[in-house]
Amino acid sequence: MKRSRSMEFGVGLFILVGILGLVFLGLRVSGLTFSGASNTYQLEANFSNIGGLKPRARVSMAGVTVGRVESIELDTEWYDARVTLSLTNELEGQISRDATAAILTSGLLGEQYVGLSMGGDPETLEEGDTIRDTQSALVLEELIQQFISNMATN
Amino acid sequence: MSDVPFIEVDNLYFSRGDSEIFRGVNMTIPHGKVTAIMGPSGTGKTTLLKLIGGQLTPDKGRVLIDGDDVHRLSRKALFTLRKRMGMLFQSGALFSDLDVYENVAFPLRVHTDLPDAMIRDLVLLKLQAVGLRGARHLTPAELSGGMARRVALARAVALDPELILYDEPFVGQDPISMGVLVQLIKRLNQALNLTSVVVSHDIKETLTIADYLYFISEGHVVAHGTPADLDVNQDARVKQFIHGEPDGPVPFHYPAAQFYQDMLGDTATRGGA
């Protein structure tokens, strides 16, 4: 009987370890927070070329992460890419109407992310609005081509 | 036979792979008696028990137990029928993860809702009957072969079955435990009014407990009768078996080429070449 009690204790501990491990993975490793979707609001931005931007990429302002790329789809009206950004609530009603969004690369080979920078317009963007001023990703091939054609004309 | 038949085996055919094991076996096993099924090794006696217990399905023919066709029953009905049967396996087949007490209690626990106290009484009663009440805390690994078989016997009778099937109960036992087992089987059969089927090739012991004997060879019943009948049976196969003669219709030699050829043929060809 005593042996079976200690066995049951071991099994209980085992299951507990599993649950705690999963909680650790969720909170510490994937940075999950319990206050999930309600704490964000969404803005849209159209880019003529997004390069290698992926959903879930970082959105940062002055280097501080303020949100994520929610989704990327092709806008069939203009044939450019419509990127939906979800930003933290703290920024709601703070981003000016002439703010710019640029697709940047972290480091030489790093991932691509969206960088926001503030403008000076007193009017601000609300949930679902679109950022007008955007800067597409730099595509290496295009840069090289430009460089070569400049060389040729010189 | 005037006895009420408990088991009827009717024109049974069974084959495993390409080898035919039974070719039309007929048997009637009377209620409340010890019936022995004998025959040389390899004649499928254990297979016959498995067919009776419903673990194997025959190619043709049927087995009736108390009027029910074993192989036509649903799985559930078959398991219900098995509650009325006990089977003693050659090796004892005790559950290695349970101790002696729990092994005997096992059928009671799964088939009855008896309170623990009553299960305890019943288990101790059965263990007392096989003389192993003191061994109840041992694990199967700590038992000798004979003791394991006695525990298995206690387990087989735990639910007070109407029928017990014994698969080679005497194989590999020393003379003392053999005598103990013979006594136990005899006593249990009388005390509980059981129907017993004993599969064995130990002639002496089987003859002392059996009321009726079937002799199987080459897929048929070749003889049947009381021990006294078989003792004077003139069938060569039965005679050879009962009297333990090394050679006869059951040959001593496995089929082979002529001895002379086998020994000399090889050298002869080599010499010739």
Next chain:
Amino acid sequence: MSMKGGQVAMRITRLGRRSCDLVESLGRAGVFLAQSAVGIPSAEGFRLWVRQLHFVGVLSLAIVLVSGLFIGMVLALQGYTILVDFGAEDALGQMVALSLLRELAPVVAALLFAGRAGSALTAEIGLMKATEQLTSMEMIGVDPLRRVVAPRFWAGVVALPILTVGFSVVGIWGGYLVGVEWLGVFEGSYWSNMQASVAFINDIGNGMVKSIVFAVVVTWIAVFQGYDLLPTSEGISRATTRTVVYSSLAVLGLDFVLTAVMFGGL
């Protein structure tokens, strides 16, 4: 000439028979799984399940955790030497965590589980079959699929995902020890880079799905090989080997398929 034709015909016949055997044994294994896995849970069944969970789960924990620790440490060491060339050693946490969660933890834990618990399950059930315990259980009127196989199957299905979580956690910690404590990667970037790139549903969730699939397959193979083996000592040793070989191949093959579906954009 005619003899050659005969040999070819014989080969084709043999191939055909082998394929039929394969399909038949697959069918047998499927029916076996359905019969043993589906059943009404009972208090007695729960007790048996706990006992088996102890055997396949708790007793496998040590080997799985130790392996996880070493693999995490090696990942950090190897990753660092590659990443430092690009000045990207800050991405170490991300690399360690993603490789563990998506691939290494589910696969390596499943392989260890097949070797440690799967082979033991096969041998145990096989021995019960060889000593006629399963037959005698059937004769007592208890279905060995329910009583012997089902608790072992469900214990395996529950144990492996838990072991996989443990493997990941310990591996990430091992990566931390080597990367941050030893090689001097900045602690903040180890964790924050990890958090920025690991998604709960996509990475942890998919890893867990993999691990559950592996758990079902490995335990299924193990209990079926035990139940279906030839009840001799040679039969048991062969079935134990088969369990490890088949499980490993199934895990690696399925891992490719699952990875293609989950992360390959199919």
